[in-house]
Amino acid sequence: MKKTFSIQGMHCASCVVTLEGSLSKIPGVSQTHVNLATEKATVEYDPAKVTDQDFMKAVESVGYEARLGERIQSADQDQAQKQQEMKDLKIKVIVSLMLGSLILWGSFPGLMDTAPSILRNFWVQLLLALPVQFWAGFSFYRAALSSLKHRTANMDTLVALGTTVAFLYSAVVTIVPTVVSQIGIHPEPYFDVSSIIIGLILLGRYFEAKAKAGTSEAIKKLIGLQAKTARVVRDGKEIDILISEVEVGDMIRVRPGEKIPVDGVILDGESSIDESMVTGESIPIDKIKGGSVIGATMNKTGTFTFRATKVGADTMLSQIIKLVEEAQGSKAPIQRLADIISSYFVPIVIMLALTTFVVWYDFGPEPAFLFAILNTVAVLIIACPCAMGLATPTAIMVGTGKGAEHGLLIKDAEALETAHKITTVVFDKTGTLTKGKPEVTDIIATHDLSQDDILRLAASIEKGSEHSLAEAIVKHAEKKNLLLTTVTNFKAIAGHGVEGLLGTQRIFFGNRKLMIQEHVVMQSNEAAMSALEQQGKTVMMLALRQAQGKPYELVGLIAVADTIKDTAKVAVLSLQKLGIEAIMITGDNERTAHAIAQQVGITQVLAEVLPDQKSDEVKKLQAKGKIVAFVGDGINDAPALAIANVGIAMGSGTDVAIEAADITLINKDLRSVSAVIELSRKTMRTIKINLFWAFGYNVILIPVAMGVLYPLFGILMNPIFASAAMALSSISVVGNSLLLKRAKLSL
Amino acid sequence: MTLDQVLVTVAGAGGIAFTYWFFLMRNVRAVVAIDSINITVNGGYSPEVIEISNGKTTKLVFTRSDPSSCLEEVVLSDFKVRKHLPLNQAVTIELTPQKTGEFIFSCGMNMYHGKVIVKESV
Numbered sequence: 047m048k049k050t051f052s053i054q055g056m057h058c059a060s061c062v063v064t065l066e067g068s069l070s071k072i073p074g075v076s077q078t079h080v081n082l083a084t085e086k087a088t089v090e091y092d093p094a095k096v097t098d099q100d101f102m103k104a105v106e107s108v109g110y111e112a113r114l115g116e117r118i119q120s121a122d123q124d125q126a127q128k129q130q131e132m133k134d135l136k137i138k139v140i141v142s143l144m145l146g147s148l149i150l151w152g153s154f155p156g157l158m159d160t161a162p163s164i165l166r167n168f169w170v171q172l173l174l175a176l177p178v179q180f181w182a183g184f185s186f187y188r189a190a191l192s193s194l195k196h197r198t199a200n201m202d203t204l205v206a207l208g209t210t211v212a213f214l215y216s217a218v219v220t221i222v223p224t225v226v227s228q229i230g231i232h233p234e235p236y237f238d239v240s241s242i243i244i245g246l247i248l249l250g251r252y253f254e255a256k257a258k259a260g261t262s263e264a265i266k267k268l269i270g271l272q273a274k275t276a277r278v279v280r281d282g283k284e285i286d287i288l289i290s291e292v293e294v295g296d297m298i299r300v301r302p303g304e305k306i307p308v309d310g311v312i313l314d315g316e317s318s319i320d321e322s323m324v325t326g327e328s329i330p331i332d333k334i335k336g337g338s339v340i341g342a343t344m345n346k347t348g349t350f351t352f353r354a355t356k357v358g359a360d361t362m363l364s365q366i367i368k369l370v371e372e373a374q375g376s377k378a379p380i381q382r383l384a385d386i387i388s389s390y391f392v393p394i395v396i397m398l399a400l401t402t403f404v405v406w407y408d409f410g411p412e413p414a415f416l417f418a419i420l421n422t423v424a425v426l427i428i429a430c431p432c433a434m435g436l437a438t439p440t441a442i443m444v445g446t447g448k449g450a451e452h453g454l455l456i457k458d459a460e461a462l463e464t465a466h467k468i469t470t471v472v473f474d475k476t477g478t479l480t481k482g483k484p485e486v487t488d489i490i491a492t493h494d495l496s497q498d499d500i501l502r503l504a505a506s507i508e509k510g511s512e513h514s515l516a517e518a519i520v521k522h523a524e525k526k527n528l529l530l531t532t533v534t535n536f537k538a539i540a541g542h543g544v545e546g547l548l549g550t551q552r553i554f555f556g557n558r559k560l561m562i563q564e565h566v567v568m569q570s571n572e573a574a575m576s577a578l579e580q581q582g583k584t585v586m587m588l589a590l591r592q593a594q595g596k597p598y599e600l601v602g603l604i605a606v607a608d609t610i611k612d613t614a615k616v617a618v619l620s621l622q623k624l625g626i627e628a629i630m631i632t633g634d635n636e637r638t639a640h641a642i643a644q645q646v647g648i649t650q651v652l653a654e655v656l657p658d659q660k661s662d663e664v665k666k667l668q669a670k671g672k673i674v675a676f677v678g679d680g681i682n683d684a685p686a687l688a689i690a691n692v693g694i695a696m697g698s699g700t701d702v703a704i705e706a707a708d709i710t711l712i713n714k715d716l717r718s719v720s721a722v723i724e725l726s727r728k729t730m731r732t733i734k735i736n737l738f739w740a741f742g743y744n745v746i747l748i749p750v751a752m753g754v755l756y757p758l759f760g761i762l763m764n765p766i767f768a769s770a771a772m773a774l775s776s777i778s779v780v781g782n783s784l785l786l787k788r789a790k791l792s793l
Numbered sequence: 794m795t796l797d798q799v800l801v802t803v804a805g806a807g808g809i810a811f812t813y814w815f816f817l818m819r820n821v822r823a824v825v826a827i828d829s830i831n832i833t834v835n836g837g838y839s840p841e842v843i844e845i846s847n848g849k850t851t852k853l854v855f856t857r858s859d860p861s862s863c864l865e866e867v868v869l870s871d872f873k874v875r876k877h878l879p880l881n882q883a884v885t886i887e888l889t890p891q892k893t894g895e896f897i898f899s900c901g902m903n904m905y906h907g908k909v910i911v912k913e914s915v
Contacts, residue, residue: 113885127879131862189861192836193905197819200863200904255862375868375875388903393816397809404805408798432863435903439868439875458873 050088050290051101053080054111061110068108072100079291081358086290087112132255139248142182145174146241153238168220168235175237179213183244199392201432205247207396208426212240212765215419231413236420236765243427243769250773254432257780260787261440264447265374268367271323271342276307279351296354300345308341308354309361315350319343324363325697326453326713326793366712369455373446374439376458380733381438384740388434395429395748402752410753417753420765424751428768429744433775437736440783445729448786452793453697453713454722461708465692465726467673471621471719472652472664472686474678475632475639476514478696479646479716480608482679484515486522487583488605492571493592500602502528504588507546507555510536515584516544518606541633541656543586553590554598558635559654561587566598578605582641584634613716614646620720620792622647631655631663631686657682661689677719694719713793721791728789736779743775823908825915826851829885834867834878835859838898838907844915850889853909856881866901869909875901 053065062080069078069087074095080087089101105112152158152165164170180187186209189202216235219226223233275286279297292298292308300306306319316334321327321343330346333339339352341361358364377385399422406418442459449456456462473479489497505523508516509530523530533546533553542563543556554564561568566589568575575585583605589598618628630643631652639653652663660676664686667674676683676690684706687693697712711718751768755761794802824830824840829852833839836859845851855867857878868875869886878884890896890911899906 192859196837197815198837199816372873375870376873377870389906393812396812400805400808404802407801432902
């Protein structure tokens with residue numbers, strides 16, 4: 047027999063050795079495997095010789111904790127248990143509704159004349175009602191009694207109370223009809239009420255459970271993506287092992303049409319990989335040696351081997367599942383009111399039911415006792431706290447799940463709620479609106495140096511910089527096989543450029559701000575610079591001193607241009623259609639920034655903003671009363687992402703940016719910004735409809751059940767209708783949330 | 794007003810007062826959890842109020858013995874946790890609070906409630 051269980055307290059590879067040693071010493075254990083990444087042990091053992099206690103003792107003896115009692119049953123087992131519960135519930139629904147219908151046939155005025163005489167017999171009705179009350183309805187009693195022990199009450203308390211009152215009254219009428227006659231009431235039982243109520247509420251519960259299962263479908267789908275096995279190359283042989291046994295560093299072979307088991311880096315071979323199921327990115331991506339692969343994505347054409355870099359809980363899929371689970375466990379601020387009401391709701395309904403009884407008994411028409419009983423039952427049955435409890439979480443679950451399906455990872459319910467209020471979206475330029483891979487387009491010599499000299503000097507000084515523009519210049523120089531010179535005293539001046547010493551000569555390379563700071567004269571080159579900037583190119587200037595004692599001079603210009611992402615223009619247009627203003631923020635100068643913004647359809651630009659000023663710009667917009675979303679991807683975006691009302695990180699960005707963000711777009715598609723706002727608006731609309739329905743239902747129908755319409759219109763609520771309405775209210779709320787699944791996002 | 798009406802009115806008023814006292818005026822004593830605590834889920838949570846230390850990881854081990862579908866999930870929304878509780882199986886939730894305060898947890902339908910009180914040190 048094989049068993050897998052979690053182990054707590056592991057932190058290094060030596061823990062694996064210690065634990066495997068301890069577990070394998072247990073007589074009856076044939077094989078042991080401990081996985082550090084997943085913190086799980088898998089043992090093969092003889093169940094006749096080894097018990098769970100033996101495993102626990104062995105693990106504890108070496109200083110760790112085995113979690114054997116904990117849930118290690120598979121999703122399949124969970125599913126089987128749930129299916130059995132649903133099957134039992136279905137039987138109860140069918141039996142109680144069938145028996146209830148027979149009683150109704152024999153007791154309902156008008157209908158009873160067509161019923162066989164046996165069904166009109168009160169004793170037969172009592173016999174038919176008994177199994178419904180105490181077998182099908184047993185779950186209500188059990189839950190109500192357990193709650194009472196904690197001095198709490200819930201919906202089961204109300205149903206148990208309501209049906210018991212109807213059932214007991216009917217039983218008294220059946221057993222001692224004379225007593226009822228003596229107090230002036232025609233002896234007539236209401237077994238149909240108690241039975242049909244139980245049948246209908248169970249039916250409601252059945253449909254509600256089915257619908258609720260649909261709300262967490264997204265997580266199940268994500269879990270289902272996981273590959274079951276991996277083909278690992280060990281000692282030159284390919285062996286299939288369970289996914290839980292894969293370790294970091296394992297070499298894994300993937301053939302065409304196979305799922306990639308875990309995250310890693312390609313060692314050999316190339317292929318086209320469909321990552322849509324995990325990232326939502328629709329077009330398959332070509333990957334070659336050195337390229338990273340994501341577990342659970344589909345290999346299309348080639349065969350390759352890769353080294354596992356992340357396994358178990360560290361894989362991208364596991365992280366996505368964790369994030370979605372966390373979002374589904376979080377609470378939307380809009381839910382607070384429902385929370386407060388829920389905690390007082392049931393006791394208040396019981397008090398209202400008691401009030402109803404007293405008022406009808408004291409002031410109602412004859413037979414007052416009967417009116418009092420039926421209206422009390424109606425109040426207890428009509429009240430539906432469940433709809434209030436389900437209104438927000440079900441919509442959040444469907445909304446976050448739907449987002450994950452499209453590669454939009456929403457950190458929590460609050461982010462999803464805030465996103466619908468966004469009025470302004472600030473896009474960082476580099477790497478967000480543009481591809482972030484700039485290329486050198488123009489080199490202009492303004493003095494007696496050659497273009498290659500200018501490039502060589504600029505590349506030499508930029509070699510030490512991590513800026514994306516620097517990379518473009520160095521690459522261009524390498525392409526031209528230029529020999530770079532060593533630069534000392536390198537210094538990066540944030541938002542300005544770089545400086546360094548070339549031998550004894552100090553050189554500066556950067557933007558206008560840097561030149562102004564160093565008093566470099568630029569006037570004669572202004573026309574050339576403006577022309578380049580108007581084309582959306584970033585112009586960098588090289589300044590040096592021709593001779594000691596002379597001022598610094600501008601010796602050359604290098605223009606660098608970044609390509610705009612294909613989806614940028616559509617993304618901005620979609621936002622404008624939603625009535626949201628789009629702003630571009632960049633360190634570029636006004637002219638370059640406006641030229642790029644124009645290409646994507648943005649009219650508002652925040653130019654020449656230093657990296658550390660981005661968050662201040664967001665604050666300024668917020669001070670004007672705007673609800674701001676910041677879309678970025680770099681390390682220096684993290685403060686702006688955190689300060690924005692909603693921080694949106696591009697999935698291709700750094701971990702720091704993703705950590706600081708409320709929403710991560712792992713599909714790397716800019717159109718997702720408007721899609722996520724659309725999703726938020728749709729989810730919030732669903733929540734508001736749900737809450738309106740759940741509150742409105744209780745606020746309107748409880749007084750009707752109490753009989754407030756009776757003095758004016760003679761309208762009373764039949765308890766059977768009350769139970770039907772109650773069953774429907776929960777289903778309608780969950781059903782409305784499920785409709786979100788059909789919502790179309792413009793992606 | 795007849796005698797029976799008086800009796801019904803008095804009994805009704807008594808019932809309302811009792812309901813208020815029984816459900817809304819109960820005092821629940823907090824139980825201190827040092828490293829871990831077992832919580833039985835049966836018609837509510839026992840213990841219902843748990844005190845834990847700020848910044849320290851505490852394990853809440855939930856075991857549901859109540860088949861009511863209402864209790865099949867536990868939600869600690871302040872800690873972004875929504876967990877399915879299979880019947881009669883221990884499910885561990887680890888909390889490492891970053892701030893002090895009182896945090897309500899509930900069942901999936903928000904019917905049953907419990908509370909985690911985070912103190913600087915318990």
